[in-house]
Amino acid sequence: MTGHAHGRRRALVVGIGAGGLDQVTVEAVRALNAADVFLVTDKDGSGGAAGAGDLVRLREAVIARHRTDPERRIVRVADPPRNRAPRDDAEYAAAVRDWHAARARAWADALTEALPDGGTAVVPVWGDPALYDSAVRVLEQARGLGADLEYEVIPGVSSLTLLAARHRLVLNRIGGAVLVTTGRRLAADAAGGTDDLAVMLDGGLACADLPGEWEIHWGANLGTDDEELVAGPLAEVLPAIRAARTRAKAARGWVMDVYLLRRI
Numbered sequence: 001m002t003g004h005a006h007g008r009r010r011a012l013v014v015g016i017g018a019g020g021l022d023q024v025t026v027e028a029v030r031a032l033n034a035a036d037v038f039l040v041t042d043k044d045g046s047g048g049a050a051g052a053g054d055l056v057r058l059r060e061a062v063i064a065r066h067r068t069d070p071e072r073r074i075v076r077v078a079d080p081p082r083n084r085a086p087r088d089d090a091e092y093a094a095a096v097r098d099w100h101a102a103r104a105r106a107w108a109d110a111l112t113e114a115l116p117d118g119g120t121a122v123v124p125v126w127g128d129p130a131l132y133d134s135a136v137r138v139l140e141q142a143r144g145l146g147a148d149l150e151y152e153v154i155p156g157v158s159s160l161t162l163l164a165a166r167h168r169l170v171l172n173r174i175g176g177a178v179l180v181t182t183g184r185r186l187a188a189d190a191a192g193g194t195d196d197l198a199v200m201l202d203g204g205l206a207c208a209d210l211p212g213e214w215e216i217h218w219g220a221n222l223g224t225d226d227e228e229l230v231a232g233p234l235a236e237v238l239p240a241i242r243a244a245r246t247r248a249k250a251a252r253g254w255v256m257d258v259y260l261l262r263r264i
């Protein structure tokens, strides 16, 4: 990573951890310091969560903590509208596809305008860019739109990694498999016989309705001062999880949670 590379327009998708100022890798710090501009959308990382403003502030705090040059150019790209009430999986897939195409166009235009003579744009991404984040796909599409662009991905500490660390967990049972899934798919995935599931993007505690017996390791607002952790047999600890969610929400104005379920 060499900072300004004249003539070349380069984007770095940088995982900045899931909320903690310290969960940023040395490689990510180097990338944050190589940025000529930061490309951000105001909804990054929130997954639609309420209180996205606080997440934006957290992201800015991570950048401010690790960038030695306090000067920075931030280019905000307006997020195109998205159909948030799809009726089925096909509509959901189509809504996401259209949204990504519109974002790719917006990002390609923003990058061309911000870096007319080349340089490095950093796209800070919540957690790790490889899990439930669209930045990599959007940039790949933007590259195809004539933005004359190269991009690299710098991995980050995911909320899922942080969950495992906080609970001192190994996500898989010995030699076993784990399915990483979302709240909206959980019921179907569990009904399909999967015994070990890591669940993200679940605003409504979908695990509460699962038949069968499960053990849960749950965490909310990980990495922040208002982190919450609960573990135990699901049926027993659900009230504690609900109370912890309410606490986290009251403390910060938003709650994001991630959990591991194991069929007992």
Ligand SMILES: C[S@@+](CC[C@H](N)C(=O)[O-])C[C@H]1O[C@@H](n2cnc3c(N)ncnc32)[C@H](O)[C@@H]1O
Residues within 6 Å of the ligand: 018, 019, 045, 046, 047, 125, 126, 127, 128, 129, 130, 131, 132, 133, 157, 158, 159, 160, 199, 200, 201, 202, 219, 220, 221, 222, 223, 224, 256, 257, 258
């Ligand atoms: C759009 S996804 C982004 C995931 C992110 N790329 C990562 O690696 O953590 C947002 C989801 O990640 C999880 N998440 C992100 N940050 C979190 C945090 N600080 N504590 C708990 N869960 C978090 C939640 O499941 C949330 O719904």
